[in-house]
Every structure is written in C-alpha cells, then in structure tokens.
Amino acid sequence: MKRIAICGAAALTALFAAACSSKSNEPTPAGERVITFKTDIGAFTRAPQLDADGSGSFTPGDSFTLLAGSGSASRTLEYTLGTTTLRWSDLDFAAEGATVDFAACYPTRTLDGGRFDFTVRQDASGDLLMASARGVKVGSELPVALHFRHAMHRLVVKYTVEDASVDASTIETSCTARNSCTVDLAANSLECGSTEESFSARGGQVTLLLVPQAADGVALDIRAGSLSKQCTLSQLDACPAMLEGGKELTVNLTIRDGAILFDGLTIEGWGSQGTIEDEISL
Structure with missing residues (x-):
C-alpha cells in the first residue's frame, strides 16, 4: 500500500507540473501586452544629461506628451519615463488586428484637437522636439521607435x-x-x-x-x-x-x-x- 501511495503522489506531481508548464507557455492576450518605446534624441536638445555640444538623452523622470490615434479616435497622455505601464487595453479604441499611430513632443504641451501653439525662445527650454511612429500593429510587443527630431x-x-x-x-x-x-x-x-x-x-x-x-x-x-x-x-x-x-x-x-x-x-x-x-x- 505504501508503494502505491508513493507512485500515486508522483503521478499527481507530474500532472500538476505539466499543467503549470502548459499555462506558463500560453501567449499573453494582446490587450495585456505592454507597449514599450525606444527613443533617441537629436543633438542640441533641452534634456537632462546635456553635453557641451548640446547632445543629450532622456532619463527616468523626464516627461513628454504622447498622442495615440487610430482613425478618428485618439488619446493624449503625459509620458513619464520609468513610472507606470501602458497596455494595449488602455487604448480602448485600438481593436485587435488594427494599427495605431503614435506622435510625441517634448517639452509637454496641452493639445487642442491634436494641435498647439508654440513660441520659440532663446533659452534652455526654447527648443521643441517631435517624434512619430505610424502603423504600429495593435498587440505588438516590439519597442515602438520614436526618433525625436528638432522642430526648430x-x-x-x-x-x-x-x-x-x-x-x-x-x-x-x-x-x-x-x-x-x-x-x-x-x-x-x-x-x-x-x-x-x-x-x-x-x-x-x-x-x-x-x-x-x-x-x-x-x-x-x-x-x-x-x-x-x-x-x-x-x-x-x-x-x-x-x-x-x-x-x-x-x-x-x-x-x-x-x-x-x-x-x-x-x-x-x-x-x-x-x-x-x-x-x-x-
């Protein structure tokens, strides 16, 4: 009897492990996948870590305005590097199988219909950076490339x-x-x-x-x-x-x-x- 109990316990353990392994291999639903961004910035920017020649890069805590849109629907939000997470399900207009266009600007701005007015200044924050990434497939787990260029x-x-x-x-x-x-x-x-x-x-x-x-x-x-x-x-x-x-x-x-x-x-x-x-x- 003792031998049979041991064999039964081993079989249950194997079944449990197989079930867990099968579950862990299931793909993450499209809506729960995290949207990640890869950014780069042209030289002479108003950014932390500014070098003598004006080149720089974003660092945790930096914020810029992000506009996500598909067709006539869109959402504007403030992106702060290294804070929380955006998933595809947070873009309620983004249907699986469709694509989304992303656009961003730095420093942050308040948009009106996707537009804003800008006046240039000759100081550390006088520059305006813009970036866009079009046709990103909903559910994609690849980093979205945002190349920030100088608008001025x-x-x-x-x-x-x-x-x-x-x-x-x-x-x-x-x-x-x-x-x-x-x-x-x-x-x-x-x-x-x-x-x-x-x-x-x-x-x-x-x-x-x-x-x-x-x-x-x-x-x-x-x-x-x-x-x-x-x-x-x-x-x-x-x-x-x-x-x-x-x-x-x-x-x-x-x-x-x-x-x-x-x-x-x-x-x-x-x-x-x-x-x-x-x-x-x-």
Missing part, C-alpha cells in the same frame, strides 16, 4: 576678426524673424505664424533658434565697433530658400579692412545621440 531651425553666426580695432566679444548680432507657429502633432507638421521678434546676442559666435520659415524674412543686423552690416539671409550666396526644422545653418563672416564680409555658409543636420528603452508611463 538652428542659426549659427561665426566671426573671424582680422581688425585690431574690433573686440570679438563685443560684436552684437541681432536677428529679426517670425517667432511662432501652430504645431499639428498628429500630422507631424507645423505652420509658421505671422508675428516677428528680434533676438540679440553678443560674441564671436552666436547661436539662435528660429521657427522654420522662408529665408527672405530673416534679417541680420550686425554691429562691430564702428562697423555695421544689414542683410536678409536670402541675400547670402547659396542660402536655402527655406530654413527647415532639424537643420543648422552656419553663416561665416570676416571683419577686416573696415568691413564685415560674407565668407560662406554651410547647412547640415544636427545629428542624433542617445537611446533609451522603457515602458510607457501613465
């Missing part, structure tokens, strides 16, 4: 001083340009506004953030000692007609022989640095 344009003015009467640190650069726009986050686009503002900075090299706009509406007024120069960017050889978001225009000027002379320009992207993977937070 970066203008750099560099001076080479070959005139002993001019101190580079006292050169004043004033730039007059349109300063606002309306952003359509769902469409990942922006429309330049009509208001203008003059931004000023001193030194042998200045950097300004501009709303993307036509170059013929951007004017420079330069004062270097007794010398001065006024022009629009479109008057400079090889300047693009449009100043695009996520790009950097560098204007080189040389001061010599009692004049401020144009010495060429370059246009390039800002590049990308920093990645992080994390679960979406609510």
Whole structure:
C-alpha cells in the first residue's frame, strides 16, 4: 500500500507540473501586452544629461506628451519615463488586428484637437522636439521607435576678426524673424505664424533658434565697433530658400579692412545621440 501511495503522489506531481508548464507557455492576450518605446534624441536638445555640444538623452523622470490615434479616435497622455505601464487595453479604441499611430513632443504641451501653439525662445527650454511612429500593429510587443527630431531651425553666426580695432566679444548680432507657429502633432507638421521678434546676442559666435520659415524674412543686423552690416539671409550666396526644422545653418563672416564680409555658409543636420528603452508611463 505504501508503494502505491508513493507512485500515486508522483503521478499527481507530474500532472500538476505539466499543467503549470502548459499555462506558463500560453501567449499573453494582446490587450495585456505592454507597449514599450525606444527613443533617441537629436543633438542640441533641452534634456537632462546635456553635453557641451548640446547632445543629450532622456532619463527616468523626464516627461513628454504622447498622442495615440487610430482613425478618428485618439488619446493624449503625459509620458513619464520609468513610472507606470501602458497596455494595449488602455487604448480602448485600438481593436485587435488594427494599427495605431503614435506622435510625441517634448517639452509637454496641452493639445487642442491634436494641435498647439508654440513660441520659440532663446533659452534652455526654447527648443521643441517631435517624434512619430505610424502603423504600429495593435498587440505588438516590439519597442515602438520614436526618433525625436528638432522642430526648430538652428542659426549659427561665426566671426573671424582680422581688425585690431574690433573686440570679438563685443560684436552684437541681432536677428529679426517670425517667432511662432501652430504645431499639428498628429500630422507631424507645423505652420509658421505671422508675428516677428528680434533676438540679440553678443560674441564671436552666436547661436539662435528660429521657427522654420522662408529665408527672405530673416534679417541680420550686425554691429562691430564702428562697423555695421544689414542683410536678409536670402541675400547670402547659396542660402536655402527655406530654413527647415532639424537643420543648422552656419553663416561665416570676416571683419577686416573696415568691413564685415560674407565668407560662406554651410547647412547640415544636427545629428542624433542617445537611446533609451522603457515602458510607457501613465
């Protein structure tokens, strides 16, 4: 009898283990799967961990606005890195087998119909970052890639001083340009506004953030000692007609022989640095 009881107990144990193993191998229902994001940020961002060249990356505790949509339905939420978890079931409009479009911006903004107004500033938080990921299959467990790009344009003015009467640190650069726009986050686009503002900075090299706009509406007024120069960017050889978001225009000027002379320009992207993977937070 004792031998039979032992064999019976062993059989029950085997059956229980098989049942648990079968249960653990069952796929997670689509609605309960966690949505994760892989983000990277272009250089010169307003982000913690900011390097000398302006590159950076998100860190736990950073927040940005996330818009998730499918068809005419959408949901807006604030994403805080490393806090809680978003599952597909939290997007009640996301039917299994369908796809969802994601869009995001940093810093956080209040959306009205997926849109918001933005005014550029020349300070640490003056930049606007945007990202989008379209056609993500509902229930997918792959990280959703959000590549944050700069929505603003970066203008750099560099001076080479070959005139002993001019101190580079006292050169004043004033730039007059349109300063606002309306952003359509769902469409990942922006429309330049009509208001203008003059931004000023001193030194042998200045950097300004501009709303993307036509170059013929951007004017420079330069004062270097007794010398001065006024022009629009479109008057400079090889300047693009449009100043695009996520790009950097560098204007080189040389001061010599009692004049401020144009010495060429370059246009390039800002590049990308920093990645992080994390679960979406609510």
